[in-house]
Amino acid sequence: MLSRPLGDYLIALRAATPLVHCITNYVAMNSTANLLLATGASPAMLHAQEEVAEFTAISGALSINIGTLSSPWADAMVIAARTAQQNNIPWVLDPVAVGATTFRQRLCKTLLTYQPSVIRGNASEIQALNGLASLGRGVDATTSSQEATTAAxxxxxxxxxxxxxxxxxxxxxxxxHHYRLKGGHPLMPRVTTLGCGLSALVASFVAANHEQPLEASLAALACFSIAGSRAGKQAQGPGSFQVALLDTLYQLTPDDLSTFAQLEAVHAV
Amino acid sequence: MLSRPLGDYLIALRAATPLVHCITNYVAMNSTANLLLATGASPAMLHAQEEVAEFTAISGALSINIGTLSSPWADAMVIAARTAQQNNIPWVLDPVAVGATTFRQRLCKTLLTYQPSVIRGNASEIQALNGLASLGRGVDATTSSQEATTAAxxxxxxxxxxxxxxxxxxxxxxxxHHYRLKGGHPLMPRVTTLGCGLSALVASFVAANHEQPLEASLAALACFSIAGSRAGKQAQGPGSFQVALLDTLYQLTPDDLSTFAQLEAVHAV
Amino acid sequence: MLSRPLGDYLIALRAATPLVHCITNYVAMNSTANLLLATGASPAMLHAQEEVAEFTAISGALSINIGTLSSPWADAMVIAARTAQQNNIPWVLDPVAVGATTFRQRLCKTLLTYQPSVIRGNASEIQALNGLASLGRGVDATTSSQEATTAAxxxxxxxxxxxxxxxxxxxxxxxxHHYRLKGGHPLMPRVTTLGCGLSALVASFVAANHEQPLEASLAALACFSIAGSRAGKQAQGPGSFQVALLDTLYQLTPDDLSTFAQLEAVHAV
Incomplete structure (x- = not known):
């Protein structure tokens, strides 16, 4: 089904420790950096228009998340996305709450012209991005992943x-090719910005595995679903869940990834 | 003494999972989001002048905290507060370190004209806001809560x-009506931005209980004091305290709130 | 070897609980505040040009970290550094990724004219700052501390x-005078912004021990290396490490510091 075992993508990530340029929201910055460091990538957060092009150009991948957007940041995101495209550097778009305001919709339209390698969002964000009527009221998903499959x-x-x-x-x-992945834990939506961090982890995996963005993305998502499931078993609530998630991502082996990912190919959509 | 048991306010919060628009400081964003998610609300952080009005208008409540203030943020706070007032959306003001600089004092004066539903601060902030001589040297309280009662x-x-x-x-x-609430734990001031998070939690409770802002605020404060006291018993220091606080807020039941709040009405002030 | 036992500097810190004005990056703000509170200082984060001078002037020390730089922040850093110099307030410079972009190099050159009390960085940052060819590719160290000794x-x-x-x-x-300090734990580079927090902790110790900036800096670094080593023994990964680090910093005694610091004077460099 896959060209290589999923664990190979984790091996490649940890061998490369790719530098990942993250332009992300204020809420997610610290937790994103820690999720990447725990798994094996090397995050860097910077956003000034004076330096983003210079920095994107030396990065292994770029991750853009529009969470706490403002005009100067939007301008920097456009510069960084353009630089990534010009330099064949893979980049990931996380269109947080794109359905909520016109400011976000305008920026996402512009960013899409620079051809992201991967878009990661929840169901209502993906639907909004595809121009379907958005049911999203903000940052949380209000439609199921399955309903968003067509939009995806x-x-x-x-x-x-x-x-x-x-x-x-x-x-x-x-x-x-279409896949479904299960796993994770009900505590995950009770911890903020895990999705934002996952987008940057996708960028990390694609940085280390350029030629296979689909399978590299699957590997990133599988890390989260396996580690999330394990962390949930150790946790008493969202506080201990966060701690356990970083520990389990750090402890995760390539074999774990190849063996425990609850992945299925979808033949008829 | 109260019109309903305190636990009823937590039941209402968890049933509504209100969307709470938080314009707060950089230090507090992540921990505030996690405190709200653990207790049962749905936080969203955004601050751009291009979109705050649009977003405040669809929120259940607004929480403004002036911690890491700057001019563009001050402008956005004013737009959001005005939008809240115009749309009868409850909003909370947290006047961080208002005694420390004239920049903060000017903004707070303006914000007060948009009629906050609740103001939450430490004793020196409340005194400074009331125009009394401030004893505050910054972000920490240097006068006792009792001394600030008159100002409050x-x-x-x-x-x-x-x-x-x-x-x-x-x-x-x-x-x-005046109340005193005891509880909490000596480790609480050793963890940053718990007060900021509490302000947003007050906004969450008021969002779900519009008609009773006083008792809804009491319920939010009681959550913190009961969960803080329990977390303190499990903690070895401020690191494990933070983790335990999120877990205990998540585990807190309405009965806990009704039973264990150390609340007393104050008849003579 | 030292003029006083290292523990004396921790006693002085906890007696003074100095107010430390931190202008630091978005990623580091929350963790820096918590590291300072756990150890015994009182952090305050603010950066608006309208108020930094007013606030630096009432602070015990200033800590400037250029991590997530932008033009308005750069201007505020210059105002704050100048205010610190004019008022004899000690200040610390953390030149994050100074080798990576010209924007950072220009700012650091300006900041150095205001005479920092302490500069803290990793090996590649210190080499870049000294004008040597930078081997740094971003925020992580790529040369060893020993190689940077000459630059330091x-x-x-x-x-x-x-x-x-x-x-x-x-x-x-x-x-x-030159010293080497060992300790710490291999998990430390897997947790984001510990170095940024350490810079602010150095500022805290110097605030409480003006007359001995070298030994005060040693005390701050020894806190981290001893607490880091202890936290590593308790941790399962970077998540539990962070929690344990805050707890061990909180529990650290002056005697621990005097007894367990793996410090050696370097006679020939």
Whole structure:
């Protein structure tokens, strides 16, 4: 089903420790950096228009998350995305709450012209991005991943990229191949910015595995679902869950990834 | 003494999972989001002048904290507070370190004209806000909650709002009814931004209980004091305290709240 | 070897609980505040040009970290550094990723004219700051502390300040006296912004021990290396490490510091 065992992508990540340029929201910065360091990547957060192009150009991948957006940041995101495209550096778009305001919709339209390698969002964000009527009221998903599958495939085909819709069941597609991934834990939505961190982890895996963005994205999502499931078993609540998630990501082995990912190819969509 | 058991306010919060628009400081964003998610609300952080009005208008409540203030953020706070007032959306003001600089004093004066539903601060902030000589040297309280009671009542009467002064003993008043709340733990001041998070939790409770801002605020403060006291018993220091606080807020039941809040009405002030 | 036992500096810190004005990056703000509170200082984060001078002037020390730099922040850093110099308030410079972009190099050159009391960085940052060819590719160290010793001494002599190069082995010098400090734990680089927090902790110790910036810096670094080593023994990974580090810093006694610091004077450099 896959060209290589999923664990190979984790081996490649840890061998490369890719430098990942993250332009992300204020809420997610610290937790994103820690999720990447725990798994094996090397995050760097910077956003000034004076330096983003210079820095994106030396990075292994770029991750853009529009969470706590403002005009100067939007301008920097555009510069960074353009630089990534010009330099063949893979980049990931996380269109947080794109359905909520016109400011976000305008920016996402512009960013999509720079051809992201991967788009990761929840179901309502992916639907909003695809121009369907958004049911989203903000940062949380209000439609199921399955309902967003059609939107994901359309988006992947239109922009020739990987689209990952995460939720109770994740849906991942490059427009041709489609997968479903289960796992995770009910405590995950009770911890802030895990999805934002996952987008940057996808960027990390794609940085270390350029030629296979779909399977690299699957590997990133599988890390989260396996580690999340294990962390949930140790946790008393969202506080201890966060701690355990970083520990389990750090302890995760390539074999774990190849063996325990609850992945299935979807033949009929 | 109260119109309903305190636990009823937690039941209402968890049933509504209100969307709470938080414009807060950089230090507090992540921990505030996690405190709200653990207890049962749905936080969203955004601050761009291009979108705050649009977003405040669809939120259940607004929480403004002036911690890491700058001019563009101050402008956004004013837009959001005005939007909240115009749409009858409850909003909470947390006047961090208002005694420390004239920049903060000017902004707070403006914000007060948009009639906050609740003001939460430490004793020196409440005194400074009331125009009394500030003894505050920065972000920490340097006067006791009791000493600030007079200022709190004056402020509540002048602005027709609830004022909560938190510290070793909390003082809560709407200008007519006055309460004292005990509990918590000595480790709480050793963890950053718990007070900031509490302000947003007050906003969450008021969002779910519009008609009773005083008792809803009491319920939010009681969550913190009961969970803080329990977390303190499990903790070895401020690191494990933070983790335990999120877990205990998540585990807190309405019965806990009704039974264990160390609340007393104050008849003579 | 030292003028006083290292523990005396911790006693002084906890007696003074100095107010430390931190202008630091978004990633580090929360963890820095918690590291300072756990150890015994009182952090305050603010950065608006409208108020930094007013606030630096009432602080015990200033800590500037250029991590997530932008133009308005750069301007505020210059105002704050100038205010610190004019008021004889000690200040610490953390030149994050100074080798990576010209924007950072220009700012650091300006900041150095305001005479920092201490500069703390990793080996590649200290080399870049000293004008040597930078081997740094971003925020992580890619040369060893030992290789940066020459750069550190040159920098200390030129700017008449303390320079601390942290890594597996720390190197600390005031241009005349040179020390090496061992300890810590391999998990430390897997947790984000510990170095940023350490810079602010150095500022805290210097605030409480003005007259001895070299030994005060040593005390701050020794806190981290001893607490880090202890936390590592309790941790299952970077999540539990962070929690344990805050707890062990909180529990650390002056005797621990005097007894367990793996410090050696370096006679020939």
């Amino acid at each position: 495939i359309a988006l992947a085909q239109q922009h020739r990229c990987v689209v990952a819709v995460t939720g109770e069941t994740d849906v991942i597609t490059d427009g041709t | 009542i004056a402020l509540a009467q002048q602005h027709r709002c609830v004022v909560a002064v938190t510290g070793e003993t909390d003082v809560i008043t709407d200008g007519t | 001494i040159a920098l200390a002599q030129q700017h008449r300040c303390v320079v601390a190069v942290t890594g597996e082995t720390d190197v600390i010098t005031d241009g005349t």
